[in-house]
Amino acid sequence: MNNEPKKHPWQKLLDNTWLLLALGVLIPVLSYTVWGWIELVLTKPALLP
Amino acid sequence: MSSPSHSLADPGTPGRKCGTTGLGVCLDAQRFIKLNAVCGIVFLLLGGIAALLLALTRWQTIHLLPVDWFYRILTFHGINMLILWILFFEVAILYFACTTPLNARLFSRKVAWVSFGMMLTGAVMVDYIILAGQADVMMTSYLPLVAHPLFYLGIILVAVGTLVAVFNYFATLYVAKRDKSYTGSVPIVTFGATAAAIIAVVTLLHGAVVMVPTFTYSMGWTPQPDPAWYRLIWWGLGHQSQQVNVCAMVSVWYLLTHIVLGSRPINEAVCRTAFVLYILFINLASAHHLLVDPGVGATWKIWNTSYAMYLAVLASMVHGFTVPAGAEIAMREKGYTSGIFGWVTALPWKNPAFSGTALSLVIFGFLGGITGVTLGTQQINIIAHNTLRIPGHFHVTVVGGTSLAFMALAYYVIPLIFQRDFIFRGVARVQPWIFGIGITLLSFGMSFAGSMGVSRRSWDIDAQGVYGPAAHLWLGVLGIGGVLAFLGLLIFVLLCVGTLFFGPKIQDRAMADWGTPPALAGSSPGSLAHDHYATKGTMVLTLVFLACFAVYYFANWKALADVWPVR
Secondary structure: OOOOOOOOHHHHHHHOHHHHHHHHHHHHHHHHHHHHHHHHHHOOOOOOO | OOOOOOEOOOOOOOEEEOOOOOOEEEHHHHHHHHHHHHHHHHHHHHHHHHHHHHHHHHOOOOOOOOHHHHHHHHHHHHHHHHHHHHHHHHHHHHHHHOOHHHOEOOOOHHHHHHHHHHHHHHHHHHHHHHHOOOOOOOOOOOOOOOOOHHHHHHHHHHHHHHHHHHHHHHHHHHHHHHOOOOOOOOOHHHHHHHHHHHHHHHHHHHHHHHHHHHHHHHOOOOOOOOHHHHHHHHHHHHOHHHHHHHHHHHHHHHHHHHHHHOOOOOOHHHHHHHHHHHHHHHHHHHHHHHOOOOOOOHHHHHHHHHHOHHHHHHHHHHHHHHHHHHHHHHHHHOOOOOOOOHHHHOOOOOOHHHHHHHHHHHHHHHHHHHHHHHHOOHHHHOOOOOEOHHHHHHHHHHHHHHHHHHHHHHHHHHHHHHOEOOOOHHHHHHHHHHHHHHHHHHHHHHHHHHHOOOEOOOOOOHHHOOOOHHHHHHHHHHHHHHHHHHHHHHHHHHHHHHHHHHOOEOOOOOOOOOOOOOOOOOOOOOOOOOOOOOOHHHHHHHHHHHHHHHHHHHHHHHHHHOOOOOO
16 A cells, blocks of 8 residues: 655656656757747848849 | 665765765765866856956956957857856756765766766867967857867867766766655755756757857868858857756755755745746747847747746746745744844855855846846847847856855855865955955946947947947946956955865864854744745845836836837
8 A cells, every 4th residue: 555645746747857857858949949940941041132 | 895876875885974964975976076166166267367358458448458369368258157167067066966965976986087077178178279369259159250170179078078967967866766865855956956957958959969060160071050050059058058057056045045044945846846947948048149130030039038938037036035035034933033124134144155145146136137038028139239238137147146156155065075164264254245246346337338339249449439438437347347356256266276275174073164143042943934924024125126127127118219219
């Protein structure tokens, strides 16, 4: 029988280093890097007047 | 034979018991804390000498350096202060945070040696090639500027070496949990250090992605990478490395207020949630540097620098409240209950670790935080971008905030890890004040000169012939602040080095006390843990902060409106 007190789901997240690591890499890479990279790729070259 | 377990509690594990705190200290971690901290302080001194030369050049009346050496020294200053001093000291903090608070020993001595060797080799390469005059590209090294290949290779070595140290940190967390060296959740100091380590992973990956093709280009092996792409990815290294600092600095605030005052976070879950907001959103602040770049659109800019980034600002405001609130509760429980601010006057202001922490918090929050959020607003940024206001902002976050917090930490690290008491303790007590006041003056000088349009990274403003005496006055304030800050830095370095050689040895006794407020008659530890009105002093300070924020923010909108007056 498990006598450990039940953890709140948020506390489980706080204690899960690996999930925090995954989210901490994923969110900035998607929001800043990948999105920014896509914007640059889609930028058309400027035409000289 | 050493124990296979990584718990310091198990017999045979190479460790010692601290005579001051009673906590276990892993001897491997101790060695690498020493090595990394000493290297960090050496690079701090080098960067500080460069800072003095730069301040005396931008102080237009003195205008010390010739033009080529100005940009050379500017490159040297940026790399040594923002990359080398900070990363070496942060690795020292990581090795402490994953061992002593968890009662664990370091995962691998060999991995730590590899990391240290790579970082030191890279650092020496970068500094050498800059001073040899073959990398006058400034810290950002924006393409199409090209430096000698050793410059890029050195940065790659430092970045990968730091990444190896971060791996050692995570591996130690894993084995400490596996070997049950601690129970329950990790302490908040370790949690904050973990947040810093996670941000460091993203940072260093960006560093590798941008520096490897730039290195191969400098060797003539591959074509030039696209400059707009370079700026996007480089700022994933350049700005995010400063977010590692923020997490480490906040962890130091929690650690030192606990050591000096016995304070605890007023709400563990809220404080940890604030760190999670850092992990998820603070890295998006890199987009601030691209607010005038044409390649990325307004939606990308506004989402990253405003909506998402404000969640990380919220986290800073949470820490900015909970650290002083924890101190207030600790002081009131000790019996310092007079009025709203009686606990403030009773704080140990002569303890350099405490005064350094408090100054770091105030300078970072009031000056760095308010200016950062304002300058990061896309519309306002257009009147500030590439002016001296930008370095005016980050000198109070990275230097007045992080460097001062790390200096404060050294007043305990050296006695506890190097086991020597500080020499010239009276001088040490004023050092954080000299440094803090100096860097504040420097920042004020930069910010006001920048408000008048003085650009950053300019050797000479007189040649442009458009700046009046007011701009020169503020450049003079910048110079005086720079001299004062350098004096504070020099005192710190001399105290540290002198203590390492001549400080009284601590063997099995406690370190000499810097001064902690004693409990008064009638004190009742833990009595205010659930009293929501016990932090009334901090609440008043918070309202003062918000008022300053509002005034500065709206003054900047007014300044923006004045650019295109409608009459």
